[in-house]
Amino acid sequence: MRRSCLALAMLLCIVTWSSSLAADPAPASKPKFRTAQQIIDAAPASAWRDLDPADTLYLELASGRVIIELAPQFAPQHVANIRTLAHDHWFDGLSINRAQDDFVVQWGDPDAGEKDARPLAPAKDHLPAEFSVDVAGLHFHALADSDGYAPRVGFVDGFPAGMDPATGKAWLAHCYGTVGAGRDMAADSSTGAELYVVIGQAPRQLDLNITTVGRVVKGMELLSVLPRGSGPLGFYEKPGQRVPIKSIRLASEVPAAERTPLQVLRTDTPTWDAQVEARRNRRDDWYLRPAGHIDLCNVPIPVRAPPKAK
Amino acid sequence: MRRSCLALAMLLCIVTWSSSLAADPAPASKPKFRTAQQIIDAAPASAWRDLDPADTLYLELASGRVIIELAPQFAPQHVANIRTLAHDHWFDGLSINRAQDDFVVQWGDPDAGEKDARPLAPAKDHLPAEFSVDVAGLHFHALADSDGYAPRVGFVDGFPAGMDPATGKAWLAHCYGTVGAGRDMAADSSTGAELYVVIGQAPRQLDLNITTVGRVVKGMELLSVLPRGSGPLGFYEKPGQRVPIKSIRLASEVPAAERTPLQVLRTDTPTWDAQVEARRNRRDDWYLRPAGHIDLCNVPIPVRAPPKAK
Numbered sequence: 001m002r003r004s005c006l007a008l009a010m011l012l013c014i015v016t017w018s019s020s021l022a023a024d025p026a027p028a029s030k031p032k033f034r035t036a037q038q039i040i041d042a043a044p045a046s047a048w049r050d051l052d053p054a055d056t057l058y059l060e061l062a063s064g065r066v067i068i069e070l071a072p073q074f075a076p077q078h079v080a081n082i083r084t085l086a087h088d089h090w091f092d093g094l095s096i097n098r099a100q101d102d103f104v105v106q107w108g109d110p111d112a113g114e115k116d117a118r119p120l121a122p123a124k125d126h127l128p129a130e131f132s133v134d135v136a137g138l139h140f141h142a143l144a145d146s147d148g149y150a151p152r153v154g155f156v157d158g159f160p161a162g163m164d165p166a167t168g169k170a171w172l173a174h175c176y177g178t179v180g181a182g183r184d185m186a187a188d189s190s191t192g193a194e195l196y197v198v199i200g201q202a203p204r205q206l207d208l209n210i211t212t213v214g215r216v217v218k219g220m221e222l223l224s225v226l227p228r229g230s231g232p233l234g235f236y237e238k239p240g241q242r243v244p245i246k247s248i249r250l251a252s253e254v255p256a257a258e259r260t261p262l263q264v265l266r267t268d269t270p271t272w273d274a275q276v277e278a279r280r281n282r283r284d285d286w287y288l289r290p291a292g293h294i295d296l297c298n299v300p301i302p303v304r305a306p307p308k309a310k
Numbered sequence: 311m312r313r314s315c316l317a318l319a320m321l322l323c324i325v326t327w328s329s330s331l332a333a334d335p336a337p338a339s340k341p342k343f344r345t346a347q348q349i350i351d352a353a354p355a356s357a358w359r360d361l362d363p364a365d366t367l368y369l370e371l372a373s374g375r376v377i378i379e380l381a382p383q384f385a386p387q388h389v390a391n392i393r394t395l396a397h398d399h400w401f402d403g404l405s406i407n408r409a410q411d412d413f414v415v416q417w418g419d420p421d422a423g424e425k426d427a428r429p430l431a432p433a434k435d436h437l438p439a440e441f442s443v444d445v446a447g448l449h450f451h452a453l454a455d456s457d458g459y460a461p462r463v464g465f466v467d468g469f470p471a472g473m474d475p476a477t478g479k480a481w482l483a484h485c486y487g488t489v490g491a492g493r494d495m496a497a498d499s500s501t502g503a504e505l506y507v508v509i510g511q512a513p514r515q516l517d518l519n520i521t522t523v524g525r526v527v528k529g530m531e532l533l534s535v536l537p538r539g540s541g542p543l544g545f546y547e548k549p550g551q552r553v554p555i556k557s558i559r560l561a562s563e564v565p566a567a568e569r570t571p572l573q574v575l576r577t578d579t580p581t582w583d584a585q586v587e588a589r590r591n592r593r594d595d596w597y598l599r600p601a602g603h604i605d606l607c608n609v610p611i612p613v614r615a616p617p618k619a620k
Contacts, residue, residue: 028430100533102486102530102534117608126339131598145458146458147458148456148457148458148604148605149601149603149605175511176412176510176511185595185596187598200486200510200511200534201485201510201512201607201608204605204608205597205603205604207596208598208599209598215568220411221411224411224412224510225534226535227535228531228534256329277348279515285495286495286519288441288497288518288519289518289519291514291517295459295511295512295514297511298511298512298514
């Protein structure tokens, strides 16, 4: 059964890439090795945290729900503005206007800046740039691995982050799924009304050049498959090509029965460190050579439905 | 005109990401800086090379043509086998069977290993693993930047590559668009009949663990938008979900009138080094902080239609 065999091989290869995969039993000859998935499956309840509905956005598309965790610890004023916009139903009926291959999808008001533009009020139309914050106020859990773009990298409350001990600053890094606030030429020209999500190779050169506001925790596959726009920068050339946004709501403002309960693996526990190490040095039978390294943006952050009460 | 302004800002931000964008004139106050696109636009003809039809595969889908450059310098026996399979029309009528978000799409015979499997002959059904080659036989053009996965990185004839001076070995790295040969548990179980393409964050942990055979040089956006499979590892669960392959042909075996003439920017010239530096340290007005670094897999390799003879 070559097909099953191949599937198994690729399972071993990829088992740590998807939290939805069943664990693969380790062969008896290597009793001490556990895959990342096995470590995650065996994690205590305390290794997980519930997503806070007040920090969770639901982006509703015809194809389903994209779930974004907001990062007020990195961009408090932008996140506050996005909360206001969502509360005000400001995004509803707007559209995804851009999909650039190996880079970003982006949504907002296609008429922004023109006479038909949707007014932002009561949200603010001007905010300071929030490119970085003082690391002193954060719980920064370091990753031991080197990084070309930042002196140090790690995780802050579930967000991949860069940090510079020389400046004392930290920032939410541009990885797959990172959500940022599009801006104009001026550093302080973003409001959170125009948002983008990374759908390709981590564009880390954007770090410290733009305000990042959160991360897609579930539903990336609804954004990553959108047809790429044929205009410059992947903008859709015809209005009919834009992807309608049914609504963007804070989970806390959606009736409880309509929410998607979700838990995210904590990024500051022994479970976390152990599963990162299992990805850094994969020792299952498929791998001949453990990498000995993992890049910040190669560490997926598992989510799950909360286990049913017993 | 906020919209135009935003588009301009993002153009400046992204201008180096797409070879199809018009160059943005540098402001007079910074006369010495040229964007990567400006450098590419001003490149001499010698900075470009024609894609060799004998090393070029056309993967024909209903949505269009995906163009793959084969890398015989990294995997001579696999590439020879793939050439035989293409010559024999072996792939025609098969399908893309897997699309895993942020990882790979993969195609081949969905019945491989079963009684309805398509026989590989006259192609070989067994090949040695070709995970790396002697760097001594390659033209390795180094990238100055550090890398977490390899002691050194650079480019070989248009392919991103890792290299280890201690072993004298080099390998084609797993970046966005890299094509590899799926294998079973045994290192020497790939034949080139099952191929995958990276559609997400570079899975560099696969380097030196599997045979890589080439790179998609044009048409990635036809693969990256495929609906993700809902089965384990992103396999499509129903045969009707698979994406049919009309044909895979060597360009050299396609009538000249049906070919897509293409030039690829050489990766070993002063033009190349200059445009890499312009991406490593972006100094246009949009950027407040040049990154001072570029990852191997963040360097796109521009292609163009050959200029018309004057």
